[in-house]
Amino acid sequence: MIKNAVIVGLGLIGGSLAKALSKYTDIKVMAVDINENSLHKAFEEGVISYGVTHLDFQVDADVVFICTPVGKIVEKTKNILPYLKKGCIVTDVGSTKKVIMEEVQKFLPDEIFFIGGHPMAGTEKAGYDNADADLFVNSNYLLMPFDNVKEDVLELFINEVIIKIGAKPVIMDYNKHDAIVGIISHVPHILSATLTNFAYNKSSEAFKYAAGGFKDTTRIASSQTEIWKDIICTNKEVILELLKNYRKVLSDFICYLENDDIDSIQKFLEDARKYRNTIT
Numbered sequence: 001m002i003k004n005a006v007i008v009g010l011g012l013i014g015g016s017l018a019k020a021l022s023k024y025t026d027i028k029v030m031a032v033d034i035n036e037n038s039l040h041k042a043f044e045e046g047v048i049s050y051g052v053t054h055l056d057f058q059v060d061a062d063v064v065f066i067c068t069p070v071g072k073i074v075e076k077t078k079n080i081l082p083y084l085k086k087g088c089i090v091t092d093v094g095s096t097k098k099v100i101m102e103e104v105q106k107f108l109p110d111e112i113f114f115i116g117g118h119p120m121a122g123t124e125k126a127g128y129d130n131a132d133a134d135l136f137v138n139s140n141y142l143l144m145p146f147d148n149v150k151e152d153v154l155e156l157f158i159n160e161v162i163i164k165i166g167a168k169p170v171i172m173d174y175n176k177h178d179a180i181v182g183i184i185s186h187v188p189h190i191l192s193a194t195l196t197n198f199a200y201n202k203s204s205e206a207f208k209y210a211a212g213g214f215k216d217t218t219r220i221a222s223s224q225t226e227i228w229k230d231i232i233c234t235n236k237e238v239i240l241e242l243l244k245n246y247r248k249v250l251s252d253f254i255c256y257l258e259n260d261d262i263d264s265i266q267k268f269l270e271d272a273r274k275y276r277n278t279i280t
């Protein structure tokens with residue numbers, strides 16, 4: 001049974017997990033964050049039972065969630081290990097997995113169970129103030145357990161955490177994970193930022209008249225720089241290859257336009273409409 005959790009990094013995702021656990025389970029949450037205001041607010045709201053800016057004592061945690069920016073996840077995982085009991089589950093929420101999993105594998109003791117995690121939910125906003133107990137409802141929660149994680153341990157985590165917070169567990173290999181999120185999250189983020197910079201630099205006046213279309217396609221460009229710098233740097237090879245493929249798609253479209261190839265333009269738009277409408 002999972003009774004006690006520690007959340008390291010009580011921001012948008014860590015804070016949402018804390019609120020979801022508090023709303024949907026009886027799991028008691030302790031938090032670690034360098035931001036004292038977040039700890040204070042979460043304690044006042046009854047979301048956490050205890051908060052510290054630095055953990056240097058034994059904790060009775062059944063599960064630990066590492067929810068810092070990707071660049072700090074390995075270090076935070078390493079630092080907390082001496083304070084955990086045997087059999088504790090450690091999981092993270094990082095948006096990339098290969099670098100994290102391969103680094104953690106190097107030092108993780110056998111008696112600690114690491115399950116790489118990635119909730120496919122979020123927003124462009126940051127911090128505990130924007131956390132939402134219902135953020136994970138109906139979203140896919142991608143899971144990558146290490147080989148030493150026994151079936152019953154994984155089942156316990158899925159049944160007592162993932163399903164209770166309303167998410168849909170999906171077990172996946174970490175290379176496949178990074179390839180998939182490269183396509184549907186990382187490249188779109190770069191395209192959104194590229195489009196924003198392109199439009200602003202082309203005409204800051206045009207920017208003033210932006211309506212729904214531009215706002216929808218560039219919302220995620222408002223996301224935090226630190227979070228996205230870490231994501232992009234830890235999935236560089238996948239992203240580079242995809243961007244090169246994307247360049248080809250764009251050049252093809254330029255050719256259709258230059259050649260007044262209306263049939264190809266029509267097929268291009270019709271395909272996109274059809275594919276987009278398959279997303280529920």
Ligand SMILES: NC(=O)c1ccc[n+]([C@@H]2O[C@H](COP(=O)([O-])OP(=O)(O)OC[C@H]3O[C@@H](n4cnc5c(N)ncnc54)[C@H](O)[C@@H]3O)[C@@H](O)[C@H]2O)c1
Pocket residue numbers: 008009010011012013014032033034035038067068069070072093094095096118119120121122123124125126127128224227231
């Ligand atoms: N934002 C999203 O949409 C989203 C979705 C899924 C996964 N993720 C992943 O979740 C993680 C957190 O992202 P977020 O959006 O919640 O960011 P965030 O900035 O809202 O939260 C990060 C939290 O970590 C804390 N923190 C930073 N360094 C710390 C340290 N050394 N010790 C303790 N706490 C520290 C910050 O104070 C902050 O509260 C990232 O790894 C990101 O890739 C983000």
Ligand SMILES: O=C(O)C(=O)C[C@]1(C(=O)O)C=C[C@@H](O)C=C1
Pocket residue numbers: 094095119120121122123124125184185186220223
């Ligand atoms: O909806 C958003 O704003 C998000 O950025 C969420 C989003 C994404 O869909 O790309 C961002 C990063 C994550 O790792 C998972 C989800």
